[in-house]
Amino acid sequence: MSDTVEFATVSPPDEPSRHAAAARHSQLTKPQGSLGRLERLGAWLAACQGQCPPEPLRRARIVVFAGDHGVAANGVSAYPSEVTGQMVTNFRSGGAAINVLAACAGAGVRVVDVAVDAETGDSEFKVRRSSGSIDREDALTEEQTQAALAAGKAIADDEVDAGADLLVAGDMGIGNTTPAAVLVAALTGAEPVAVVGRGTGIDDVTWMRKTAAIRDALRRAKPVTADPVALLRTVAGADLTAMAGFLAQAAVRRTPVVLDGVVSGAAALVAEELAPGARAWWVAGHRSTEPSHHLVLEQLDLEPLLDLGLRLGEGTGAAAAIPLLTMSVRVLAEMATFTDAGISGPATD
Numbered sequence: 001m002s003d004t005v006e007f008a009t010v011s012p013p014d015e016p017s018r019h020a021a022a023a024r025h026s027q028l029t030k031p032q033g034s035l036g037r038l039e040r041l042g043a044w045l046a047a048c049q050g051q052c053p054p055e056p057l058r059r060a061r062i063v064v065f066a067g068d069h070g071v072a073a074n075g076v077s078a079y080p081s082e083v084t085g086q087m088v089t090n091f092r093s094g095g096a097a098i099n100v101l102a103a104c105a106g107a108g109v110r111v112v113d114v115a116v117d118a119e120t121g122d123s124e125f126k127v128r129r130s131s132g133s134i135d136r137e138d139a140l141t142e143e144q145t146q147a148a149l150a151a152g153k154a155i156a157d158d159e160v161d162a163g164a165d166l167l168v169a170g171d172m173g174i175g176n177t178t179p180a181a182v183l184v185a186a187l188t189g190a191e192p193v194a195v196v197g198r199g200t201g202i203d204d205v206t207w208m209r210k211t212a213a214i215r216d217a218l219r220r221a222k223p224v225t226a227d228p229v230a231l232l233r234t235v236a237g238a239d240l241t242a243m244a245g246f247l248a249q250a251a252v253r254r255t256p257v258v259l260d261g262v263v264s265g266a267a268a269l270v271a272e273e274l275a276p277g278a279r280a281w282w283v284a285g286h287r288s289t290e291p292s293h294h295l296v297l298e299q300l301d302l303e304p305l306l307d308l309g310l311r312l313g314e315g316t317g318a319a320a321a322i323p324l325l326t327m328s329v330r331v332l333a334e335m336a337t338f339t340d341a342g343i344s345g346p347a348t349d
């Protein structure tokens, strides 16, 4: 039996640096407040780094957590489970959307096989193959739950120790919007029909099967909703559990995170339970078209940066938002002040 994974207390980002950034914004050559959300984003990054102006982002890292889900055998996805392993190969050869978007954003991509059915040649953090079919059995054993949490925590530590200054948790797993929806319903009190979404693009018959699976899994989740580790064991899966551990530990290590879509969002809801206060270290990269993602953002009180109709996962919605973070930092660091440029400030009476 492995030891129980624990997370240290999360300390909040540095408020004096956030205030210094707000003050600096009022001195830069633009009408007060005119860069809107970019100003608040820059101030958040200053607070995360504990300095104003913040340093440019040098090492943004996207970790794609890959895993298969037993519930996929119920016919809840538009694609077969073998796509998960095939996409791992595609990520490695640079052909997936996340490879392209990460390159545009100047971010690195790391793919971790946590529970892929196929042999991917990457067993360092592999906990098992497909998780149990959550509509009728637990996703994981207690030991596997702890191993997955430990994996996510170790990966966050590894990335931060290697100098990551921004992290993203991406996901790849056929069927994973089903456990994600169950986690969201369990933690927000929503009904199954309010969380079921079209995932990879399912038809109406598949939607009915998926709704039934979510309803059955939610019934199994209800008795353990107040215990985040038991909830992960019952209805998540090794990939989602590792993601939750990763997101919690990133906050413990004072490293900002850009959240992606509904899968990272569901893991984030649990991570906030594992490490209260972690959400202060997160920004929502985008709003996915999955209905339960709205509930995640509401519950975490996060306003998404982008709303592009994305529903891909992999970390793509977060990667698309990284250039906005880069801009927000560079504005604080590089714009001239009214004094520097000899420009008159606001009119006074």
Ligand SMILES: O=C(O)c1ccc[n+]([C@@H]2O[C@H](COP(=O)([O-])O)[C@@H](O)[C@H]2O)c1
Pocket (backbone or CB within 6 Å): 076, 077, 078, 079, 171, 172, 173, 174, 175, 176, 177, 178, 198, 199, 200, 201, 202, 260, 261, 262, 263, 264, 288, 289, 290, 293, 310, 311, 312, 313, 314
């Ligand atoms: O990130 C999202 O919001 C999102 C929304 C719909 C689908 N996905 C991706 O699609 C896969 C899961 O969809 P499904 O239909 O198989 O449950 C998985 O690989 C996710 O990364 C991701």
Ligand SMILES: Cc1cc2nc[nH]c2cc1C
Pocket (backbone or CB within 6 Å): 079, 083, 087, 171, 172, 173, 200, 312, 313, 314
């Ligand atoms: C091809 C494919 C790529 C994906 N990337 C994330 N989820 C996915 C699902 C499919 C089906």
